[in-house]
Amino acid sequence: MSADTPSYVKRPFRYADVEAKIHRRDFTGIFKEDLPTPCMLVDKAMMEHNLKHMSEHCKRTGINVRSHCKIHKSTDIARKQIALGALGICCATIAEAELMVSAGIKGVLYTRGPAGKNQIWRGIMLQASEPTFMMVADDPMTVDLLDEAAATARTKPTVLIDLYAGLTRAGHATGQPGVELAKRIESKKNLKLGGVMGYAGGASHTHGWENRRAKSHHDVEPVVETAMLCKRAGLDVPIITGGSTGTYNIDKEIGLTELQAGSYVFMDTLYMGIGGKDRPEKYTDWEPALTVLTTVTSQNHPNQVAIDCGNKAMLRPTDQVKGRPEIKAENQGAEYGILKWNDGDGLKLGQKVELYCSNLDMSTNCYDRYYVMEGDKLVDVYPIMGRSGAVQR
Numbered sequence: 505m506s507a508d509t510p511s512y513v514k515r516p517f518r519y520a521d522v523e524a525k526i527h528r529r530d531f532t533g534i535f536k537e538d539l540p541t542p543c544m545l546v547d548k549a550m551m552e553h554n555l556k557h558m559s560e561h562c563k564r565t566g567i568n569v570r571s572h573c574k575i576h577k578s579t580d581i582a583r584k585q586i587a588l589g590a591l592g593i594c595c596a597t598i599a600e601a602e603l604m605v606s607a608g609i610k611g612v613l614y615t616r617g618p619a620g621k622n623q624i625w626r627g628i629m630l631q632a633s634e635p636t637f638m639m640v641a642d643d644p645m646t647v648d649l650l651d652e653a654a655a656t657a658r659t660k661p662t663v664l665i666d667l668y669a670g671l672t673r674a675g676h677a678t679g680q681p682g683v684e685l686a687k688r689i690e691s692k693k694n695l696k697l698g699g700v701m702g703y704a705g706g707a708s709h710t711h712g713w714e715n716r717r718a719k720s721h722h723d724v725e726p727v728v729e730t731a732m733l734c735k736r737a738g739l740d741v742p743i744i745t746g747g748s749t750g751t752y753n754i755d756k757e758i759g760l761t762e763l764q765a766g767s768y769v770f771m772d773t774l775y776m777g778i779g780g781k782d783r784p785e786k787y788t789d790w791e792p793a794l795t796v797l798t799t800v801t802s803q804n805h806p807n808q809v810a811i812d813c814g815n816k817a818m819l820r821p822t823d824q825v826k827g828r829p830e831i832k833a834e835n836q837g838a839e840y841g842i843l844k845w846n847d848g849d850g851l852k853l854g855q856k857v858e859l860y861c862s863n864l865d866m867s868t869n870c871y872d873r874y875y876v877m878e879g880d881k882l883v884d885v886y887p888i889m890g891r892s893g894a895v896q897r
């Protein structure tokens with residue numbers, strides 16, 4: 505064997521022992537090199553920095569946060585967010601809401617209006633079991649159905665109106681139509697008006713902070729104005745919610761009372777490029793805490809290698825190699841990706857490479873756990889929950 509043969513071949517390694525230790529929650533002596541790839545790594549210090557930064561921002565500027573769990577699907581992280589002052593957790597699906605409520609999380613807001621028998625009844629039953637759970641509605645029909653189901657179940661859910669904020673996906677018209685929707689909730693014997701939501705998904709990734717600020721004002725002001733019209737009409741509007749990781753330091757000045765930001769916990773490459781208030785070329789308010797660890801599996805072609813992270817692992821050409829901006833990612837197939845470079849030292853067979861993923865929601869959904877790291881050392885494992893099959897529906 506040559507002098508640069510890695511020492512790991514000189515001692516037997518049984519991967520089953522690593523799994524057994526993880527199951528016992530004994531993380532001692534487990535290192536990056538021992539982990540199966542592709543897998544998700546969380547840099548503990550960076551994640552904690554992000555959680556603290558959001559918490560301090562909210563305390564300093566007087567806005568609340570009810571963080572969106574769609575990006576992490578982790579009850580461990582949700583609990584950390586609550587411990588740092590989050591009012592609760594936002595959920596994109598009824599299954600996520602059930603997951604968070606069953607983990608004992610209070611103040612869960614389901615940010616998509618329930619539609620159809622299955623979602624309406626699961627929402628009602630969830631609220632009957634946990635009174636702090638809240639829903640939204642962007643249609644009078646949803647309001648009527650929730651009221652009737654609530655009467656049948658003898659419960660009284662809190663419902664917010666979901667208003668259009670520039671993202672043509674959901675959201676009732678702002679202005680007087682919005683006031684009418686709020687009045688409809690208020691008029692129902694079995695519903696309580698919780699306030700107003702307006703998710704400005706078009707503003708969140710607008711490049712350049714001043715552009716983003718202008719777009720946010722344009723898209724969110726009508727939502728806040730509708731909330732004011734509701735108040736003038738005598739309605740109680742305790743919550744005005746929306747916002748995102750991209751607009752967290754803009755939303756308060758527009759009049760939101762709480763943020764639904766999610767991606768700030770980990771960051772992804774689509775967010776990294778939007779630019780911050782102080783640094784136009786890069787959004788550095790948040791640390792890139794999440795990477796996909798992959799292994800170079802073949803080096804037979806010039807200026808490129810194959811890695812064991814492909815379409816099944818959600819590899820995208822917009823993913824970036826940590827610490828090696830000159831290397832580009834390309835999709836190759838289900839279990840293979842390609843990393844390419846033009847000049848200089850590339851990557852070698854067996855080498856570990858970390859990738860920043862393009863979109864957190866899609867990527868975290870592929871993996872069953874976060875390996876939480878301090879440098880090369882494994883220090884914790886958080887399950888990523890409700891990702892496939894019945895638990896995701």
Ligand SMILES: Cc1ncc(COP(=O)(O)O)c(C=O)c1O
Nearest residue numbers: 572615703748749764765766767
């Ligand atoms: C309804 C809703 N609220 C808030 C967010 C916040 O997202 P982020 O901070 O990850 O951009 C999202 C993201 O898709 C969303 O769909």
